Each structure stands twice: as structure tokens, then as C-alpha cells.
Amino acid sequence: MELKGRHLIDPNDFSLEELKQVFDLADRMIDNRDTYGSICKGKILGTLFYEPSTRTRLSFESAMLRMGGSVLGFADANTSSVAKGESIADTIRVLSTYADVVVMRHPKEGAPKLASEYSSVPVINGGDGGHQHPTQTLTDLLTIRRYKKRLDNLTVGFCGDLKFGRTVHSLISTMSRYQGSKFVLVSPTELKLPEHLKSNLMEMYGIDIYETESLEEVIDSLDILYMTRIQKERFFNEADYMRLKDSYILDRSKLKNAKDDMLVMHPLPRVNEISYDVDDDHRAVYFKQAEYGIYVRMALIALLLGVDVNVDGK
């Protein structure tokens, strides 16, 4: 199905074939970096960021600017009409007339879905509370595909905050759709993957999930280790955050037992959950992952806008 005019609220909005379309174009963009510099000329990306974000917002802006498009929007809800109490529906009705495609980040879960119901242009979910972060998932999948040359039959370990970590929720529910995916969930009891999500995935896809509190116990079985930050902003109480924030720290010594071709991934920003001494390890791909995020967003924007992407003669 054509992606032009579609929204991306949840990674499951796209079929595996449609996801492949995005990754194929992103691959072409990475391999031919100078070719796509004006495919979005005259198009505008609206960035509606209701909560602070540095890399997601700048990654989207960079993606649009690299294709010759323009960007407008706000990065702080306190300085916009939102602060005056405007509903999301009213904001998007107006702003979707100013832009050709919109990316929204919002602290409330489901806000981009709500926006998509009233928008006249494609809406991309740039992260909604602890719910979904689909473009991070596209970034993660592209990174895995480029290093592993496949997205099926992989054992993926998720470590850290699996309760509030929206990047984990998005990635695990998308990877469940690829055949042979196995998941190892490493977290303290308080930050386990929400039961409704786990049971839903087990029911829908019959996936294999193993839960543990010990990273050392399982690290040798993993093809990918996806580390996450314990996010202060998702806690209602400071004491719980302080107690759990240092639960898992990946360092060189823990990596000793990992496979030589295991990937260490992280959605960034990290605080201290990956020691700096891991950065030089050949398995650490998180900075490359951030770079690929720009290209996957370029591919996504171009396909949602329906601009001509056949500029490299392929």
C-alpha cells in the first residue's frame, strides 16, 4: 500500500512490507548521501513538541533540511497557544494548514493518535508518554538490519526500565511480528514490562519471552542487547527513582561473556547505564544508531509526503 498521506502513530500502522519500503529507501539515502538534497523543496515539516526533546526534534529537523525542505514549530508547550488551554484538536486543525507533514511529541499517551483524527496532513508520533516512539523503532530496526542483515530469528535482550520505556514497548511489539524473534527481559520487579503488553504479544504472536533480574545470567545468549535509561520524568515519586536508577550498568567486564557479534544498542540519551569504556567496543553501535535515525526519518517523511524519491536512478 502507498504510504503517501498516511500517519505513523504506532509502528504496527505499517505492514512489514511497508516497513521494508522505508528501510530500503533509508539504505539508499545512506549510500547516496548527496543525491536527495532537494526532494522536499517547498515542503514544510511542523514540529509540535509539547515536552522537551533534543535529539528526536533535531533529528527530524536535520532530516527535513537535508532533503531541502523547511521546518517550523515549537519546542516548548509553555510558549505556545497550548499554554492558554487550547485543545489538541484545535491546535492540529490550524497547524496542519501551515505544514505538509507534522511530528508531535506529547507527554500524554495517545495524544498523537488524537491529533491524527483531526489533522489534514500526515502526523508522525514523535513519542507519547510511556506509550510509543515509532520513529525510534524504525531507527532501531534499520540499525539491526544494517548490522545483522536480517530482522527475523534474533534474540533481543531488553535491559533497564521496561515499564515506562516507550522505545522498548514500540520495538518489542514490532519485532514480535518478525518470525523467530525471542525476547529476554532484564529489569527490577518494579520496572517490568507491563503485563497487558506482554500477555497481548504472547497471545497474538506466540512469542518466546524470558524474564530475569540478572543481566549476567543471559548476556551470552543475546544477538542484541538493548539498554535503556531509568527515566526520572516517568516516576511519580523521587524515592523510587533514587532506589532504582543504578540497577543495571553495562561495562567492559559484563561484555566479556557476550557474543562477539552481539550489538549493544541504546536509544540515547544515556546517563550511566553504559560505562564510557564500552564506547570503544566494536559491539557498541548506539552512536551509529543515532545517525541512522536521521536517514530513516528522511525516508519516512519523503514517503508520507509522496515526493519523487527515484532520483538516484534506482
Next chain:
Amino acid sequence: MLTVNSINCGIVIDHITAGNGIKIFEKLKLGEVNYPVVLLINVPSSKLGKKDIIKIENKIDVDLTMLGLIDPNITVNIIENDSIVNKMNVKIPDEVQGLFKCKNPRCVSNYDEYTTPRFKLVKKNGKIFYRCNYCEELTSYTI
């Protein structure tokens, strides 16, 4: 035995599980109306043991979705000229809009007044839940 006259024209909500009658009475705001309404509780029933019944001497719009959500045993009889002209069984609704709130405090539907919460029915281990259209959390409805 307590007797209550039959109604000539109106609605009888029957087979209400004993104890739910007062809740439905309140949900339909029947305490505020100016036409005759009777709430019968603990009426002997061959099917339920005991049941509640509400008789409304007026033709009003009854939200069958809401009744199904509260109690799927309910039957609704429409009465005209002393006879039943329509008999409806309610059922657990597959979709619900605006009748209750999402339990997730971070859900946009609890924050943006413009939003009407919408849910889809999910059955898990014999229990009934509703999945929020916005945040996907499961909410179990209790009155």
C-alpha cells in the same frame, strides 16, 4: 406479596441482577424525572433467583450499550397499549464511547476535554476489559 400495576405505555427493564437496579436507576437519572417510575428490588425470579425491575411510564431513549455494560442479563420491553411491542436483549458491547474514563492517568483522554474516550472489548481469562483507543491500556468497567 407486593403488587405493582402493569404500565400501559412505556419501558420495562427486566432481569436486572439483584443489586444493580438502583445503579441503573441512578445512571438513567430516573430520580429527576416527572413521569411515574417504579424500581422493584429482590423480586423472585425463576431464572436469577431474585432480580430487580424498573418500570418507566414514558417512552424514553434507553442506552442499550450502557445497560449491556452494567448487566448483560437485562431485557428491555417496550410497552404500547398494554402489550409488549418490542423486546430487546442487551449484550456486552464490543465498542464503548464516552461511558467511562480510561484508568491510565497519563492517557490523553483524561487530559484533553475535547476527547471522548473510546474503547474496544477485550476478553482475557474469562474477564472483560476495554482497550483504550488512545493509550491502549486495559480498563475494567465497574459501576
